[in-house]
Amino acid sequence: MIEPAVHLRSANLTELEYLALNSELNMADGHARQELTDGQQRIVEEFPTLFEKAAAQPVEDLEREAHRAFLHLLGQHSYPAGRVLSCYASSVAMEILARSLATRTDAVALVHPTFDNIPDILRGVGLRLVPVEEDPLHAGAPLPDGVGCVFVTTPNNPTGRVLTAERLAALAAECREKDVVLALDTSFRGFDPRAHYDHYAILESSGCRWTVIEDTGKLWPTLDLKVGLLVYSANVGLPVAKIYSDILLGVSPFILALVERFAEDAASGGLADLHAFIAEGRRIVHETLGDVPGVAFPDADSVVSVERVDLGDRRCADIWSALQDRQVYVLPCTQFHWADPGLGERSLRVALARSHTSLQAAVRELRSVLLAG
Ligand SMILES: Cc1ncc(COP(=O)(O)O)c(C=O)c1O
Structure with missing residues (x-):
């Protein structure tokens, strides 16, 4: 104790x-x-069949279907299917992002407050952090100078505050202008329909360099069988795929099949x-x-x-x-x-x-x- x-x-x-x-x-x-729930219980009862499906199907198909089911459930229709890295957890996605950022910059502007493993992971790779308070962030105050990335958790943990579509577009435009990476952690978006507008449509059309961390782990009581997703822009200019390959080959096909089934149940x-x-x-x-x-x-x-x-x-x-x-x-x-x-x-x-x-x-x-x- x-x-x-x-x-x-x-x-x-x-x-x-x-x-x-x-x-x-x-x-x-x-x-x-x-x-x-009853629907989720039925999926658990199908585990032997799901296991067989996961063992038989090519991982690439399982991964594509899981990403699609999960991201479409949450309104993210424009996500770039070829640029989604499946990780064991969103903290692993965060570690990959942090290590990638550390190769290109020494400072990150980070929303304040937020869940402490985000600043801990960023500091762990030697990055200097500049706090961005939620009120000015949402009101449209200019971003701090001298940073290579702006990191926003939306909806935020613990406050639940959500970036509106208008604010996301303005932030993305500012990041493009300043050539700063815009990084989002949307782990809690499943709970809030105000975070279900198509973020990827806005990010892609802005032309900024961006990354998004998605997370299946907060929604469903799957005993921590979950994936974190690291999604990134074509022009991100960070070695995310290389650093991913330094850390893992991929996630369990069984968990991918599970995510797809839970996402389908959620959609219905x-x-x-x-x-x-x-x-x-x-x-x-x-x-x-x-x-x-x-x-x-x-x-x-x-x-x-x-x-x-x-x-x-x-x-x-x-x-x-x-x-x-x-x-x-x-x-x-x-x-x-x-x-x-x-x-x-x-x-x-x-x-x-x-x-x-x-x-x-x-x-x-x-x-x-x-x-x-
Ligand atoms: C906003 C946010 N991102 C990431 C994480 C890390 O999630 P995990 O422990 O599944 O890696 C948490 C954990 O609560 C969180 O609140």
């Missing part, structure tokens, strides 16, 4: 997520841990059901905590599978050991504020992709800790 306060501050978010893995009340990581009603499921989880959090003095929900427009909770005067460190005593795991927002951790110390993040019974039990415990503190 980690010591409250000291380790809470120095741990990265994934280290805090490890602690939660064996708890019923794990509301920490953003992975999908809800129960399978499963995605709308998932949106309703997450909305109900959010309602449970709001209803259970809404009348606790000082508590507020800062992301009124968010529909992603995580919810931030402001704690008023309380700091996460003040309630951490009481939560651990009750086996309740959430994430402090400190580490999301990678450039200024103090900004996140009075809020926490609750994961919503969980059974409603566990979520309800966890937020009830959180409520009683907050009322006692």
